[in-house]
Amino acid sequence: MTSHSPGSPHITIRGLTKAFAGVPLYDGFNLDFARGRITSIFGPNGCGKSTLINMIAGLMPMDGGQVLFDGKTLRETVIGYVFQNYRDALFPWKRAIDNIAYPLVRAGMDRAAIDARVDELVTSFDIGFDLKRYPYELSGGQQQLVSIMRALAPRPEVLFLDEPFSALDYEMTLSMRDKLQEVFHATGVTMILVSHDLEEAVYLADHVLMLTRRPTRIAEVIDFGAPRPRTSATLSEPGFVRAKAHALDVFQREVRRAP
Amino acid sequence: MHHRLDALLPLAGAILFVVLWWLLALSGVIDPVLMPAPQDAAVALWKGFADGTLTHDFWQTVWRTVLSFVIATAIGVPLGIALGSSSRVYAAVEFVIDFFRSTPASALFPMFLVIFGVGEKTKIAVAAFGAALVILFNVAYGVMNAKKTRQAAAHVMGAGRLRIMVDVTLWESLPQTFVGMRSGISLALVIVIVAEMFIGSTDGLGQRVINAQMVFDMPLMYAAIFAAGALGYGLNLLFLVIERRFVHWGGK
Ligand SMILES: Nc1ncnc2c1ncn2[C@@H]1O[C@H](COP(=O)(O)OP(=O)(O)O)[C@@H](O)[C@H]1O
Ligand SMILES: [Mg+2]
Numbered sequence: 351m352t353s354h355s356p357g358s359p360h361i362t363i364r365g366l367t368k369a370f371a372g373v374p375l376y377d378g379f380n381l382d383f384a385r386g387r388i389t390s391i392f393g394p395n396g397c398g399k400s401t402l403i404n405m406i407a408g409l410m411p412m413d414g415g416q417v418l419f420d421g422k423t424l425r426e427t428v429i430g431y432v433f434q435n436y437r438d439a440l441f442p443w444k445r446a447i448d449n450i451a452y453p454l455v456r457a458g459m460d461r462a463a464i465d466a467r468v469d470e471l472v473t474s475f476d477i478g479f480d481l482k483r484y485p486y487e488l489s490g491g492q493q494q495l496v497s498i499m500r501a502l503a504p505r506p507e508v509l510f511l512d513e514p515f516s517a518l519d520y521e522m523t524l525s526m527r528d529k530l531q532e533v534f535h536a537t538g539v540t541m542i543l544v545s546h547d548l549e550e551a552v553y554l555a556d557h558v559l560m561l562t563r564r565p566t567r568i569a570e571v572i573d574f575g576a577p578r579p580r581t582s583a584t585l586s587e588p589g590f591v592r593a594k595a596h597a598l599d600v601f602q603r604e605v606r607r608a609p
Numbered sequence: 610m611h612h613r614l615d616a617l618l619p620l621a622g623a624i625l626f627v628v629l630w631w632l633l634a635l636s637g638v639i640d641p642v643l644m645p646a647p648q649d650a651a652v653a654l655w656k657g658f659a660d661g662t663l664t665h666d667f668w669q670t671v672w673r674t675v676l677s678f679v680i681a682t683a684i685g686v687p688l689g690i691a692l693g694s695s696s697r698v699y700a701a702v703e704f705v706i707d708f709f710r711s712t713p714a715s716a717l718f719p720m721f722l723v724i725f726g727v728g729e730k731t732k733i734a735v736a737a738f739g740a741a742l743v744i745l746f747n748v749a750y751g752v753m754n755a756k757k758t759r760q761a762a763a764h765v766m767g768a769g770r771l772r773i774m775v776d777v778t779l780w781e782s783l784p785q786t787f788v789g790m791r792s793g794i795s796l797a798l799v800i801v802i803v804a805e806m807f808i809g810s811t812d813g814l815g816q817r818v819i820n821a822q823m824v825f826d827m828p829l830m831y832a833a834i835f836a837a838g839a840l841g842y843g844l845n846l847l848f849l850v851i852e853r854r855f856v857h858w859g860g861k
Pocket of ligand 2: 399401
């Protein structure tokens with residue numbers, strides 16, 4: 351019971367090793383991700399943020415080490431993944447609604463159950479566009495929303511998001527952040543969010559994982575405990591300003607550090 | 610007002626072409642035996658289709674082209690998929706395929722004649738061979754260049770290798786497959802027409818063109834050429850229409 355309480359370790363990474371062309375990226379890397387929390391990953395460009403979550407999500411092989419979800423392997427775990435480039439991640443030959451249903455079809459659910467689950471998602475997301483459309487007929491924000499719904503459809507234990515809003519304009523980004531918070535509030539799903547925007551990384555997170563330049567280590571994990579839902583007012587609260595300033599310090603220290 | 614007329618612009622080019630032809634024939638600069646007036650060719654075309662001679666030739670050519678194309682597709686698509694899904698196999702055979710694809714199919718007629726004899730089989734075989742290589746190459750290319758992100762997305766959602774192939778990669782390759790099929794059927798038509806001209810044929814548009822030329826029936830020759838052109842144009846258009854319906858997401 352206690353081991354499944356929010357905040358307890360959900361994903362455990364032990365001895366993770368990865369090199370590209372003989373140059374080490376991760377070397378004996380250990381890390382826990384907290385259950386039912388949003389952990390954002392922030393670090394210098396090319397430090398291995400995408401590589402890290404891709405290895406955890408099984409999209410890229412590890413050279414060594416072990417990743418467990420509650421002690422289970424990836425094969426035994428349902429995960430969701432939201433890609434930065436929604437245009438290349440959705441299936442343009444399927445309508446938006448069939449994109450969302452795809453993981454449910456793969457999971458072997460019957461038609462009635464799939465329809466019920468999709469209806470449920472549509473209701474909770476309160477979307478204002480027609481899901482019978484094809485992805486290329488939707489705006490960027492709408493497409494990324496469909497991606498998020500698709501990732502959440504099979505009720506994943508963990509949701510990975512790799513710079514999910516960086517291809518959207520600022521206005522859309524703001525509303526998508528709030529959408530993501532709503533989703534988090536409604537599902538309590540463990541979220542791992544890679545962001546290249548420090549404000550976003552702190553604003554959305556319970557924990558900000560600050561990474562160093564490669565070979566990559568953890569520079570610091572910064573906790574940010576402001577109550578949810580966070581709003582634009584949060585951005586000017588002392589707690590947020592302090593956390594963000596501290597994160598920036600850590601970042602700059604790491605960037606300046608001689609390799 | 611302007612926009613409504615714009616739709617008629619392609620027609621203007623066609624009319625201009627016929628008028629120029631007509632003026633050229635009228636001027637008598639070129640021997641009227643060699644260059645009949647457009648109306649004479651039109652009459653020959655009409656008559657040829659009315660009495661059934663051109664109709665028969667037309668359908669023979671269509672039949673040979675379509676048969677070659679079907680065989681080419683049946684061979685080219687599965688092989689293209691197999692090739693495209695293994696970069697090592699592809700690397701091994703790319704040169705050979707590219708070489709034969711670049712070899713003029715007409716240069717292969719003697720070889721195929723030896724194997725298949727003087728008859729239908731050789732025409733179909735050469736046309737199918739040429740078209741199959743074009744299709745194969747395009748399918749393989751489409752499969753190889755399938756978006757890695759989409760395959761990754763399917764993988765995360767629990768799809769295995771075969772599933773990813775069926776649910777993602779094949780769809781991804783569809784636009785390029787259609788390009789291959791369109792080029793393939795055009796090439797098949799070219800090869801069939803040439804084969805009908807020179808490889809012991811008694812019918813087909815190619816045979817009609819060369820026959821009319823030999824007996825100096827120039828209106829009929831132009832009529833047969835026009836029929837062949839219309840066929841090529843029509844096939845291309847047909848494939849474009851099918852492609853637009855099937856691959857509605859292409860280029861978006
Ligand atoms: N497939 C690959 N082959 C070789 N090097 C790679 C590959 N993928 C990533 N890298 C390298 O690994 C490092 C980390 O990449 P990535 O995880 O994409 O960084 P981030 O997401 O933090 O910007 C970069 O230096 C990148 O060049
Ligand atoms: Mg990245």
